[in-house]
Amino acid sequence: MKLCCVPLLCLAAAVSSAFVVSTPHMWTKLILTHHWPTTFCGMEHCHVNISYWTLHGLWPDKGIDCNSSWHFNSSLIEDLLPDMEKSWPDLLNPLSTGFWKYEWHKHGTCAAKAPSLNSQHKYFSKALELYHKADLDSILKKFDIIPSEQKYQFRHIEGVIENFYGVKPKIQCVQPSKNADYQILGQIEICFSPDFTPLDCEKQSTPGAFSEDWKFSGRVNRPSGFSVCDHDVPVYYPPLS
Secondary structure, three states: OOOOOOOOOOHHHHHOOOOOOOOOOOOOOEEEEEEOHHHHHHHHOOOOOOOOOEEEEEEEOOOOOOOOOOOOOHHHHHHHHHHHHHHOOOOOOOOOOHHHHHHHHHHHHHHOOOHHHOOHHHHHHHHHHHHHHHOHHHHHHHOOOOOOOOEEOHHHHHHHHHHHHOOOOEEEEEOOOOOOOOEEEEEEEEEEOOOOOEEOOOOOOOOOOOOOOOOOOOOOOOOOOEEEOOOOOOEEOOOOO
């Protein structure tokens, strides 16, 4: 199979107009995080009829809850809500805005240190823009990586993403049991520099930098069990139940 080595859909050219100059207190990397609903709901016992990768968040690599006085207001992103309900759903509480509120408080208020993301509307609309331009779900299908009972080699999944986007992703899995001979695909991160140029996810990591541990609003004290996939263990990409 021949892979197309294409930069992330020309994102650097498409969205670099709002260039951000880093400061000592500025984050240096944005993490666009996708999750696979079937895997998440298999852990949390939720029930969703979603068979595509959804957006979990857009996370700067520095800072958590940077401005607790900057309250979430859904009326400021009213025009984005139809897309957010489809692309960025709360898998635990589909009718609630609590997940978006949580993401804004924890990550958005820190991302807002950049002028290009310094409002709720800028933050959420940019996350949606990057999500749609990346189009991860379609890219995996394009190269025949589809949910099924078969197991994939980790290097195959990573290679498809890296060759297509031109950057190295971060891929996380669930370990179903201590002695399992496979792991379950759960999360894929694609990273960007402050000017929204695609970036290898392992580059520019900072000691003490923020790393998300998959805790949802209302469950902030509960760890989730996701970890970086083992490169040598087959990967199960579960279909919708």
